[in-house]
Amino acid sequence: MGSRADRPYAVHMNSKPGQSGTGDAAGSVRVDLAERSYDVLVGPALLSRVGGLARSRCRAGAARAFIVIDDNIPAAMVERAAAALEGAGFRTSRAAVRASESGKSLETVQKLLVSFAATRHERWDPVIALGGGIVGDVTGFAAGIYRRGVPFIQCPTTLLSMVDASVGGKTGANLEVDGALKKNLVGVFHQPIGVLADLDTLGSLPDRELRAGLAECVKHAMISADFGDPGLWRWTLDHAEALLARDPARLTELVVRNVGVKARVVAGDEREETEGGGRALLNLGHTFGHAIEPMAHLSPDGDPRHAPLLHGEAVALGLVAACATAESIGSSPPGLRGEVESLLARLGLPTRVAGLPADEVTLTAIAHDKKVMSGRLRLVLPRGIGRAEVVAAPPEAAVRTGLSAIRRA
Ligand code: GLY
Numbered sequence: 035m036g037s038r039a040d041r042p043y044a045v046h047m048n049s050k051p052g053q054s055g056t057g058d059a060a061g062s063v064r065v066d067l068a069e070r071s072y073d074v075l076v077g078p079a080l081l082s083r084v085g086g087l088a089r090s091r092c093r094a095g096a097a098r099a100f101i102v103i104d105d106n107i108p109a110a111m112v113e114r115a116a117a118a119l120e121g122a123g124f125r126t127s128r129a130a131v132r133a134s135e136s137g138k139s140l141e142t143v144q145k146l147l148v149s150f151a152a153t154r155h156e157r158w159d160p161v162i163a164l165g166g167g168i169v170g171d172v173t174g175f176a177a178g179i180y181r182r183g184v185p186f187i188q189c190p191t192t193l194l195s196m197v198d199a200s201v202g203g204k205t206g207a208n209l210e211v212d213g214a215l216k217k218n219l220v221g222v223f224h225q226p227i228g229v230l231a232d233l234d235t236l237g238s239l240p241d242r243e244l245r246a247g248l249a250e251c252v253k254h255a256m257i258s259a260d261f262g263d264p265g266l267w268r269w270t271l272d273h274a275e276a277l278l279a280r281d282p283a284r285l286t287e288l289v290v291r292n293v294g295v296k297a298r299v300v301a302g303d304e305r306e307e308t309e310g311g312g313r314a315l316l317n318l319g320h321t322f323g324h325a326i327e328p329m330a331h332l333s334p335d336g337d338p339r340h341a342p343l344l345h346g347e348a349v350a351l352g353l354v355a356a357c358a359t360a361e362s363i364g365s366s367p368p369g370l371r372g373e374v375e376s377l378l379a380r381l382g383l384p385t386r387v388a389g390l391p392a393d394e395v396t397l398t399a400i401a402h403d404k405k406v407m408s409g410r411l412r413l414v415l416p417r418g419i420g421r422a423e424v425v426a427a428p429p430e431a432a433v434r435t436g437l438s439a440i441r442r443a
Pocket of ligand 1: 198199201202204313316317
């Protein structure tokens with residue numbers, strides 16, 4: 035691991051709000067990327083801080099702010115962010131984006147670019163993404179290529195985007211190739227200038243989506259020992275019920291510690307270039323997950339009303355499949371899969387899926403994942419609780435074992 039990743043990372047939980055550099059945020063995490071460094075603030079009422087953040091991080095003279103809004107979020111949230119920006123002297127414009135994988139398209143990006151230009155958005159004016167991961171991704175992409183890059187602020191409103199998508203600067207859109215939707219095939223790395231994880235916004239998040247966000251937290255806990263937080267697995271286990279009950283103090287600590295793990299991964303390997311580890315480890319569960327997520331008829335329990343799977347549900351299933359694959363090649367201790375399944379089940383996440391097609395269909399989808407290199411599959415597999423590794427060309431029989439593990443009989 036590189037020297038930056040070895041340093042203690044800057045994660046703060048404020049027991050006395052208002053008495054640290056994070057102002058009245060309940061917690062904060064520094065994403066340490068030299069001149070592209072920024073803070074992720076976590077806590078209640080943070081949307082009202084977006085104006086001050088934009089003013090402090092944008093060049094003097096920045097006059098306009100463009101807010102890109104997830105079409106799922108309540109109008110009051112948008113008004114809160116707009117009022118904060120206007121209070122800081124910005125003229126605001128806004129556009130809504132459909133928060134669906136089909137809305138995460140180059141067409142949406144182009145519409146945003148045209149809207150920026152139509153409002154005379156200039157080189158140092160900020161763009162604000164207000165919503166879940168899809169909105170953050172397309173907004174960041176548009177901000178990253180408009181005038182070769184304008185400042186960008188993430189205001190995530192789902193647990194999944196707070197702990198994962200809003201942090202680390204991956205932006206992009208899906209591309210339809212020969213009739214199939216290829217997720218995140220185009221995009222740029224464009225780090226935000228700040229992230230405001232306002233926990234009040236989770237109030238309107240459906241329970242199923244909260245649970246889906248918890249799947250990415252389980253993933254982080256499965257690699258956290260190598261990224262400065264070996265106690266995260268135990269902590270998540272100990273607080274599973276409090277998290278499902280949305281206990282505010284536990285949710286705050288959950289977001290801060292998960293962003294801490296992600297920040298440390300990203301600081302060590304911003305552009306996913308480390309051979310055999312680094313940022314690629316965040317793909318744990320995702321190769322299986324990405325293969326099954328577009329299969330629109332799949333549901334956790336066979337009830338068509340629960341299809342399709344949410345991204346986090348597909349990741350949860352992917353984590354189980356990865357554990358079974360690792361067990362099959364003998365690279366993880368026996369019992370690991372049981373522990374992971376038990377935590378996922380306690381968090382209300384699926385460990386089996388109904389309607390999985392024949393293995394050949396899923397294996398073909400896995401082979402098309404963009405993590406395949408030079409025609410060789412690379413899977414991220416657990417080595418034990420808190421540790422994972424990239425395994426090149428795992429035996430097909432082991433991958434089939436992974437699929438069998440999640441197939442609902
Ligand atoms: N969500 C995976 C990454 O940011 O690298």
